[in-house]
Amino acid sequence: MPARPIHLHIENALRKPSIYHITPERWEAACARHRALARRLRVTIGWDGDTPDEALRTAEMIIGVPAPRDHLSARAPALRWMHATSAGIDGLLPLDWLPRGVAFTNNRGAHGVKAGQFMRMAFTMLHTRMPQIIANQLARHWEQLFSSSLAGRTALIVGLGDLGEAAARAAKQLGLEVIGVRRTARKSRYADAVHPYFRLDRLLPKADFVVLAVPLTPETHNLLSRERLALMKSTAGVINISRAAVADYAALTEKLQRGELAGAILDVVDPEPLPAASPLWDVPNLIITPHISCDDGEHYVDISLDLWFENLARFLQNKPLRQRVDPRRGY
Amino acid sequence: MPARPIHLHIENALRKPSIYHITPERWEAACARHRALARRLRVTIGWDGDTPDEALRTAEMIIGVPAPRDHLSARAPALRWMHATSAGIDGLLPLDWLPRGVAFTNNRGAHGVKAGQFMRMAFTMLHTRMPQIIANQLARHWEQLFSSSLAGRTALIVGLGDLGEAAARAAKQLGLEVIGVRRTARKSRYADAVHPYFRLDRLLPKADFVVLAVPLTPETHNLLSRERLALMKSTAGVINISRAAVADYAALTEKLQRGELAGAILDVVDPEPLPAASPLWDVPNLIITPHISCDDGEHYVDISLDLWFENLARFLQNKPLRQRVDPRRGY
Numbered sequence A, B: 001m002p003a004r005p006i007h008l009h010i011e012n013a014l015r016k017p018s019i020y021h022i023t024p025e026r027w028e029a030a031c032a033r034h035r036a037l038a039r040r041l042r043v044t045i046g047w048d049g050d051t052p053d054e055a056l057r058t059a060e061m062i063i064g065v066p067a068p069r070d071h072l073s074a075r076a077p078a079l080r081w082m083h084a085t086s087a088g089i090d091g092l093l094p095l096d097w098l099p100r101g102v103a104f105t106n107n108r109g110a111h112g113v114k115a116g117q118f119m120r121m122a123f124t125m126l127h128t129r130m131p132q133i134i135a136n137q138l139a140r141h142w143e144q145l146f147s148s149s150l151a152g153r154t155a156l157i158v159g160l161g162d163l164g165e166a167a168a169r170a171a172k173q174l175g176l177e178v179i180g181v182r183r184t185a186r187k188s189r190y191a192d193a194v195h196p197y198f199r200l201d202r203l204l205p206k207a208d209f210v211v212l213a214v215p216l217t218p219e220t221h222n223l224l225s226r227e228r229l230a231l232m233k234s235t236a237g238v239i240n241i242s243r244a245a246v247a248d249y250a251a252l253t254e255k256l257q258r259g260e261l262a263g264a265i266l267d268v269v270d271p272e273p274l275p276a277a278s279p280l281w282d283v284p285n286l287i288i289t290p291h292i293s294c295d296d297g298e299h300y301v302d303i304s305l306d307l308w309f310e311n312l313a314r315f316l317q318n319k320p321l322r323q324r325v326d327p328r329r330g331y
Helices: A024-033 A053-058 A112-127 A130-138 A162-173 A197-206 A249-257 A300-316 B024-033 B053-058 B112-127 B130-138 B162-173 B197-206 B249-257 B300-316
Strands: A006-012 A041-047 A061-063 A081-083 A103-105 A154-158 A177-182 A193-196 A209-212 A237-240 A263-266 A286-288 B006-012 B041-047 B061-063 B081-083 B103-105 B154-158 B177-182 B193-196 B209-212 B237-240 B263-266 B286-288
Touching: A006 A053, A024 A041, A024 A300, A061 A300, A081 A300, A112 A130, A112 A162, A112 A209, A112 A237, A112 A263, A112 B112, A130 A263, A130 A286, A130 B286, A154 A162, A154 A197, A162 A177, A162 A209, A177 A197, A193 A197, A249 A263, A286 B130, B006 B053, B024 B041, B024 B300, B061 B300, B081 B300, B112 B130, B112 B162, B112 B209, B112 B237, B112 B263, B130 B263, B130 B286, B154 B162, B154 B197, B162 B177, B162 B209, B177 B197, B193 B197, B249 B263
Parallel strands: A006 A041, A006 A061, A061 A081, A081 A103, A154 A177, A154 A209, A177 A193, A209 A237, A237 A263, A263 A286, B006 B041, B006 B061, B061 B081, B081 B103, B154 B177, B154 B209, B177 B193, B209 B237, B237 B263, B263 B286
Antiparallel strands: none
């Protein structure tokens, strides 16, 4: 006799770009790649909280976080596993709304290929002086700004999770010396050396590139502060693929305006969308990319669901889930 | 008894950027890397033709091409080998000024590392829609233009010399399918397939990227013509690291203005420096880089002289020189 089907509810947010929507078509395609596992499931798909509470009542798993999140233990009493479709869950902190005993996973692991591609581009654009070359083009000004090879420059990667490891790998591929910084000094596959956060002040003066790839938590808020920015070389560049609040953008702006930094590429700003009136848009040698660095524009849902199905196999075998969020750390 | 020293004359052009100047310091540094060979030479260094004809009279080798070039066989009767410090020698064609029996080499081989780095950046910038993202930033407009991974896209590399091979290698590193085009169908190390020029019309509709890396000769002039541009996908991009005259920039401009191409990165324009009044500066989705794609801004002379010394060893052993220009082909 087959086991009783497990109710999975998928909750989509229409306000998010369509690349993130788990449509019935994308879900079916994932099921076709994971037939045996998919057969164990009964699935409901909701959009922007249009799911009646009745559907939530029997859900044992949810992909996406329903809004509102209050009283979830009463509304979804069967819930055992909830999965966020993004890697950053800073918008959901603190996790006091998460019912006790419910496993919470995020989407780390889905961003490495795209993030690595973006980081190789970003390192090379800064090194090749593209911010200045683009400004010269706007000014109709021809100036041969030459650059050497990237090899031998030093990248300081702050945060060595999914994105940080992708950045470190990209840096190694370009021949850079890679220094990693994370909470602990635990080793990394691609960093030549790893230090804990409290060493940052000593490491910043060595960096030709500083990459911000940390999750945003109370601990990492304003990590690249005005005081720390002041420790950087004037020839160095900053790349942020994490969250705006991990750096002091006002101080960064002033440094760029004074020519005390070579350039910056910011994939994250606050708020997003960035309003037309924001002073960030025309800071010299600053390139703003609209939060597109790490999410595959065609296959984000496919990649994410493949990771989720791998975790489902572990769930069904009572193995510990991967990508699990630690509620105390907040990522 | 030591062999009589060979007179090498080095001719610099002050109008060229300083990264190209073979200064006494750079020459001495190269000699220190090639001591035994350097000991065979007697060297004079000239700037902008300030060398008296007396110096040329005994020169058996010249690095750089003296201006004026007329009557060289009378002015430099001992000359056996002349070396151009650039890879492109289209500005010196036709080679009717070259005395008979004088070997003429160019600087191919000195550009691969930098060209590969630039090409990886250029492919990724076009794929990531950076031209549009930069335009949006100027317009203070937030729009999440997502992109997928590069892998599986098709690059059509036109010309498979030093630069084309570097472009093909870069494309393979990014997971692209690489189709090469050259005079013959001779194989390439990095291209998945190689075709002769006359197949271009059939290949252009397949390309997501068209890279121009041919030497400029009468045969390649206007190779990417208006008619051929019309064969490209509207989602494709063009990258030119060769010479402006190999493509029809007026037709390219019109296609970009009509949105019939995704973007272009042009490292070469005509004339250079590009005058402020040129209509090229503000063509939509066009990025102009100021002829900086392939020349290392710190080590161009070092790299070039190392190649020259390798050739000097061959010269002294009466072996055929590498990087030799074929006067009939013009490169």
